[in-house]
Amino acid sequence: PIPGEHFGLQESEFKPVLKNGDIATRNLALSLDPYMRPRMDAEKSYIDCFKIGEPLIAGGVAEVIESQNPRFPVGTIIEGYVGWELYTHLTEANIQDHRILHGARESSIPLSSYLGVLGMPGMTAYSSLIEVGAPKAGETIFISAAAGAVGQLVGQMAKRLGLRVVGSVGSDEKVEFLLKDLHFDAAFNYKRGNILENLRKAAPEGIDIYYENVGGEQLEAVLEQMNDHGRIVACGMISQYNTKNAYGVRNLLQVVIKRIRFEGFLVEELYAKYGEQFDKEVGSWFANKEIKYVEDVAHGIENAMDAFVGMLKGKNFGKQVVKIADL
């Protein structure tokens, strides 16, 4: 998508008329995520398409400034879907899943954390690694888009579980980050040289779990280097979101030969099982600085479009958020 052509900035007055159950928010931070790209297509995937002429939707942290809903009194800090805009009118139907960030106002934790390590990407990494990956100490995991919102956490969580952790990223700076800051055991830049050769060098013992964020060429290479009974956690395939030339994977026979389990998931479906455990464990790891989390913060709603397009191309260094306003 091209800013100005496929989406643009628009000013309008904010004069919400709240029905019973509605709230109005002042938006503080937005989360920009890869899944928004398929929502810009004409064809529905697992989630509805964005509607032409209406504000885009994003996960966000916001302050309630008007309320006809006793669950969300004025002044409450909440996390959930809002518009890509300064203020949003949310009907009662649209705030069923919003969570209240108790104590966020007083806490030293930056509000954007609730969009990353303590929010959807954190939950994605944590729940799917356990549920789909079934990791065992001593195994090797390979993570693509390893420096991203989800990838950086999967790597650190896998290390905690005693796995050998290998990652791929799209720049040498990100390789450095994985090795030096996150203590990955090996990492490479997938834009340099042959992917399969890099993979063989980085994981000569073979790959037991592939945490799949990217799809296409990397998936094809990984299938060659997987071990018997390997698992592929099909989290996303970002290389296939923003293209009309889908990549054809030619070696799926490896799934049979190696008895691979290649399994998709959606984080929404894992909250019920892992939500509580995630809040407790990851919350305490992060508070105790046992895990790191890097964010890439764009400032001002006017920069959201460029930040989004940049993220799709790998310009983001860590979780992409947009800071809109101070609390």
Added chain:
Amino acid sequence: PIPGEHFGLQESEFKPVLKNGDIATRNLALSLDPYMRPRMDAEKSYIDCFKIGEPLIAGGVAEVIESQNPRFPVGTIIEGYVGWELYTHLTEANIQDHRILHGARESSIPLSSYLGVLGMPGMTAYSSLIEVGAPKAGETIFISAAAGAVGQLVGQMAKRLGLRVVGSVGSDEKVEFLLKDLHFDAAFNYKRGNILENLRKAAPEGIDIYYENVGGEQLEAVLEQMNDHGRIVACGMISQYNTKNAYGVRNLLQVVIKRIRFEGFLVEELYAKYGEQFDKEVGSWFANKEIKYVEDVAHGIENAMDAFVGMLKGKNFGKQVVKIADL
């Protein structure tokens, strides 16, 4: 492979010198199976390559004619790997997994059944449908190569479990067979018309389980028509065995979007868990004519090569066996 060019018939004297533990067999019937094709490649997959200059290996039913092994006295009827030949000398190391067909001499069950419905293909269908497919009554299963050794059983077993059963095959006669003889709910010839359109017509409600025997183009079409939380039982991909132009599957993103579990297995690994239950259940269904089983019998070892090549191309109607000798 071309008979006469890549494999050929050769006469030699059979004068085995048996060491302690060895046996010699007179071979009665051979099983010809798709997995033999990858064994003819130079590169090992999950199983060793055939050795140039030595007889090919096949599952077979045979009579012990000489024995230095008290477990297999002369006259015993056994099932297990033998050569594509009239007589085979089997060392002790090579008969660890051979089973004794008690009562086979007196039984009215044709010996070839132990290579089909009561043998490896039967076990494949039975164990993997349950273990990997996790079928539930009311679901829809789609089976490719549905009239084959494995496919015809998967379909009948799925019907017993209350599923809606849809199959694809490579000829109109096979379509007839599925509908009339096996009571499939729908079936089509994948060589006629567009596969995805045929699939949509045959399973408008979507596919919950894909029993994958074929790979390539059919897999790509099925991914479009799968339901959320569908399972793909990756049994084999015969369209990819005998070609240098592997088919690139372009829509694996569906695995994420639909939370599909796409999982490979090898029947050898399922005997421990399902062997006993298989012998009991499938043995009694077959004896009571509750399931049918069609075999395609070639006569004489000299016809094995053509039968094998024909089977790879779909000339077989049912399980391909070669009858070598009467008991």
